[in-house]
Amino acid sequence: xxxxxxxxxxxxxxxxxxxxxxxxxxxxxxxxxxxxxxxxxxxxxxxxxxxxxxxxxxxxxxxxxxxxxxxxxxxxxxxxxxxxxxxxxxxxxxxxxxxxxxxxxxxxxxxxxxxxxxxxxxxxxxxxxxxxxxxxxxxxxxxxxxxxxxxxxxxxxxxxxxxxxxxxxxxxxxxxxxxxxxxxxxxxxxxxxxxxxxxxxxxxxxxxxxxxxxxxxxxxxxxxxxxxxxxxxxxxxxxxxxxxxxxxxxxxxxxxxxxxxxxxxxxxxxxxxxxxxxxxxxxxxxxxxxxxxxxxxxxxxxxxxxxxxxxxxxxxxxxxxxxxxxxxxxxxxxxxxxxxxxxxxxxxxxxxxxxxxxxxxxxxxx
Numbered sequence: 001x002x003x004x005x006x007x008x009x010x011x012x013x014x015x016x017x018x019x020x021x022x023x024x025x026x027x028x029x030x031x032x033x034x035x036x037x038x039x040x041x042x043x044x045x046x047x048x049x050x051x052x053x054x055x056x057x058x059x060x061x062x063x064x065x066x067x068x069x070x071x072x073x074x075x076x077x078x079x080x081x082x083x084x085x086x087x088x089x090x091x092x093x094x095x096x097x098x099x100x101x102x103x104x105x106x107x108x109x110x111x112x113x114x115x116x117x118x119x120x121x122x123x124x125x126x127x128x129x130x131x132x133x134x135x136x137x138x139x140x141x142x143x144x145x146x147x148x149x150x151x152x153x154x155x156x157x158x159x160x161x162x163x164x165x166x167x168x169x170x171x172x173x174x175x176x177x178x179x180x181x182x183x184x185x186x187x188x189x190x191x192x193x194x195x196x197x198x199x200x201x202x203x204x205x206x207x208x209x210x211x212x213x214x215x216x217x218x219x220x221x222x223x224x225x226x227x228x229x230x231x232x233x234x235x236x237x238x239x240x241x242x243x244x245x246x247x248x249x250x251x252x253x254x255x256x257x258x259x260x261x262x263x264x265x266x267x268x269x270x271x272x273x274x275x276x277x278x279x280x281x282x283x284x285x286x287x288x289x290x291x292x293x294x295x296x297x298x299x300x301x302x303x304x305x306x307x308x309x310x311x312x313x314x315x316x317x318x319x320x321x322x323x324x325x326x327x328x329x330x331x332x333x334x335x336x337x338x339x340x341x342x343x344x345x346x347x348x349x350x351x352x353x354x355x356x357x358x359x360x361x362x363x364x365x366x
Contacts, residue, residue, distance in 0.1 A: 024151040028158055032172070035162045039109070040169040042238070046110050050102075051121050056223035058091035059125070063132040065216035069208075070136035078198040079205040080212060081133055085197060088129055092122050108238045116173040123180035130187035139191050146186040154179025262301055266294055267343060291344060 032041055066080040096118055103111035110117060127146065134142045154175045161171030187193050 021147045021151050024155050028155060031158060031162055035166070036168060036172070040172075043109050043113065043169060044172055046108050046238070047113070047117050047120055050107070050110070050117070051124055053224070054095065054121065055091075055125055055128075056220045058094055059087055059129075059220075060213075060216055061219040061223060062087045062212065062216045063129045064219050065212045067132050067136045068215055069212060074137070076205060076208060077137065078196055078201040079208050081136075081193075081196040082198060082202040083209065083212060084129060084133075086202075088126060091125070092118070095121055106235055106239055108242075113169070113173065116170075116177070119177050120173060120180075123177045123184075127180055127183035127187065130184065130191075130193055133193055133196065134187065134191060137193075137196065142187065142191045145190065146183040149186055150179050150183040153182050263298060263343070266297070294344060 032044065036044065062084050066084045070077045070080050099114040099118060100111075101107075102114055102117065127150065131143050131146065134140065134146075157175035157178055158172065161167045161174055165171065167174070
């Protein structure tokens with residue numbers, strides 16, 4: 001029962017984090033659709049999509065390797081964490097160099113907010129990586145604390161700056177950057193994660209770098225393949241119909257994205273538990289039970305979202321310009337079900353370091 005208890009504890013902690021972050025975006029959706037124009041909403045969504053797309057490309061998902069090897073040998077944690085933070089800093093510098101690219105029309109006006117986009121990237125990615133450090137160093141409760149504080153600050157600032165002061169898109173950027181930045185302070189001072197950075201250990205254990213990068217490198221193309229499914233559709237909509245249509249599509253995607261909240265909670269908890277229990281006995285039965293429960297939950301969740309996609313049920317959540325897109329919800333939910341098996345099994349393959357098989361599966365699947 002210890003395996004299931006650990007998994008439930010992990011699900012609970014990640015669930016609190018998701019409620020405080022992912023669902024805060026859902027709660028703020030009426031504010032954004034009421035006070036932001038469709039063009040501003042489209043730019044906001046484009047910024048979010050580009051941050052999540054660039055993160056695996058610029059960091060090569062080294063944080064996943066850090067988690068894998070730190071859980072396996074905490075005596076070498078300082079090397080893995082220091083290497084990861086240096087890569088994060090380098091990714092910010094590289095993005096700063098690439099900022100002029102966002103002046104291209106395909107990015108729908110994001111180029112007018114280049115500096116704020118760079119700050120948004122740093123404000124999102126550093127807490128994400130520091131949350132991974134917390135997972136690796138058994139600071140699980142810290143993840144919930146940081147997420148709750150970040151969400152509260154971002155939510156309050158969003159209402160004050162957007163609804164109260166009518167700052168529009170700039171109000172969103174201010175609240176987003178300050179809100180996520182507060183999580184960095186929680187990890188640094190409450191979690192004292194600065195003590196995990198040691199340049200002496202980093203220099204003296206350079207031999208560990210090869211295995212870290214061998215594990216992490218194949219994960220980046222795989223993550224990029226998953227992001228392309230969302231990003232390319234946004235680029236096509238923006239290029240053909242304009243940034244306003246992209247904003248309306250983004251609003252329509254918010255309700256089905258609630259499924260992603262549940263999926264990410266279970267997947268993060270499953271990954272951590274799989275690492276923790278990999279050398280335990282009785283794994284076959286454990287994996288079989290978790291798979292059956294997971295698939296049932298996701299199927300029921302999808303059916304529920306499709307049922308609630310009736311216009312009469314969702315009219316209170318969006319402005320009038322967005323509610324007519326309720327008919328899109330079933331079509332946005334069905335692909336979600338189709339990738340469940342791949343995502344679940346990919347976590348296990350990642351665990352045993354067979355990334356090459358995982359990568360080719362993503363590249364060649366229909």
